[in-house]
Amino acid sequence: MTAAVVTGVGAAIPPRVVTNDDLAGYLDTSDEWIRSRTGIASRRWVDPGMSTGDLAVAAGELALRSAGIDRVDAVVVATTTPDRLCPATAPEVATRLGMTGVSAHDVNAVCTGFLYGLASAVGLIAAGNAQTVLMIGAEAFSTILDPQDRSTAVIFADGAGAVVLRAGSPDEPGAVGPIVLGSDGSLSDLIQIPAGGSRQRSAGTLAPPEDHFFQMRGREVYRHAVERMAASAQEAMVKAGLSMADVDKFVPHQANNRISVAVGERLGLVPAQTVSNVDHMGNTAAASIGVLLAEASVDGELHAGERLLLTAFGGGLTWGATTLVWPALTAHMTVLPRPVSAVAV
Structure with a gap:
């Protein structure tokens, strides 16, 4: 295959x-x-x-x-x-x-x-x-x-x-392992930009200025993020035929530090296994895992042969996870x- x-x-x-x-x-x-x-x-x-x-x-x-x-x-x-x-x-x-x-x-x-x-x-x-x-x-x-x-x-x-x-x-x-993806559109209003799309435009009404900006209901997002990131990570490991004992480095989407810590704890991983740059990069959304992989590789935090577990959560709602063994490369x-x-x- x-x-x-x-x-x-x-x-x-x-x-x-x-x-x-x-x-x-x-x-x-x-x-x-x-x-x-x-x-x-x-x-x-x-x-x-x-x-x-x-x-x-x-x-x-x-x-x-x-x-x-x-x-x-x-x-x-x-x-x-x-x-x-x-x-x-x-x-x-x-x-x-x-x-x-x-x-x-x-x-x-x-x-x-x-x-x-x-x-x-x-x-x-x-x-x-x-x-x-x-x-x-x-x-x-x-x-x-x-x-x-x-x-x-x-x-x-x-x-x-x-x-x-x-x-x-x-x-x-x-080689990228099995990728687990999921969504729940019934909770789409937890993370959204209400205005600017066809729904708002076709209504023929003028949206308030704040509706043109990104909005997030943080407390509810936190709970769903922890649950979905942990569950999808566990499913990805099972589909890859692995256990959490096989994980060398945990690479979560950099939502915020509290979410990364909570997901790691649910998965039974120790803090030293978690790779993070949220302290100086913030949450770069779709870019965060890619930026984290590059920076950790350049800084020598990722080593060839280490098994990585990646997971993320975002608007939609959407979530996902996968695994891979880090290759020998120059980032x-x-x-x-x-x-x-x-x-x-």
């Missing part, structure tokens, strides 16, 4: 660092309040003029370099913040990477986007429609945040993480330069 094998990893983050003290300057919050509830001390936000596509292209270039190739058969971009509502961002990203003509499409599963995008890439390879796929999770989430909503503004951030996959054998290092990560427009300001 053909498997999808990770052969390259790259990540790109914006240059602008936003600290908790920066946010406390205009929000009713403090560094202590944010740290105690989220584990976040700082995050990266795009400067004016920088888009999700810019981040995706930079991460994609680095993942291709990591894999030692300059072209793939398909490009998948997982994002909640496309450059435009129409068309998808992936075709333009592919063209900017010098790959006009290849298959390219977007996936939107909010914070589960990386795993949904990974499943899409795996499916293309398994079906024989592609031998190589570039999958990018990318977000400019700060562009959809209400700057006065401390429940979301302190958590979410921007960045892009990418992986290159090729057709290979299931027993190779880097790359970069901080983008400030756009000329931002420098001028």
Whole structure:
């Protein structure tokens, strides 16, 4: 059976660092309040003029370099913040990477986007429609945040993480294991942007300004996130024929530190097994797992031969999990330069 094998990893983050003290300057919050509830001390936000596509292209270039190739058969971009509502961002990203003509499409599963995008890439390879796929999770989430909503503004951030996959054998290092995905649309209002879509537009009513921003009912999301991430992780391990004793590193979506700790405890994992960068990256939604994989690899926190357990939860509601043995590769990560427009300001 053909498997999808990770052969390259790259990540790109914006240059602008936003600290908790920066946010406390205009929000009713403090560094202590944010740290105690989220584990976040700082995050990266795009400067004016920088888009999700810019981040995706930079991460994609680095993942291709990591894999030692300059072209793939398909490009998948997982994002909640496309450059435009129409068309998808992936075709333009592919063209900017010098790959006009290849298959390219977007996936939107909010914070589960990386795993949904990974499943899409795996499916293309398994079906024989592609031998190589570039999958990018990318977000400019700060562009959809209400700057006065401390429940979301302190958590979410921007960045892009990418992986290159090729057709290979299931027993190779880097082979993606069974991917467990799920959803529950009856709870779609827990994480949403109410305005801007066909439902609101066809109603013919003017939406209040706050409805054009991202909204989240945090307390309810926390409970569902812990339950769904833990359950899908356990299911993915069973489908892979593994037990929790086989896990070397736990790589959860960086929702916030409390969720990662709670999921790890439910799975019986010790804190030292959990890989995290939420303290200085925040929650980069669909990009978070990709950025985390790249940064942990660059920093030497991930080692070839280690078995990883990945899990995520996002709007939809959506959730998912998978496993893989980390391959021997050289990951790359970069901080983008400030756009000329931002420098001028």
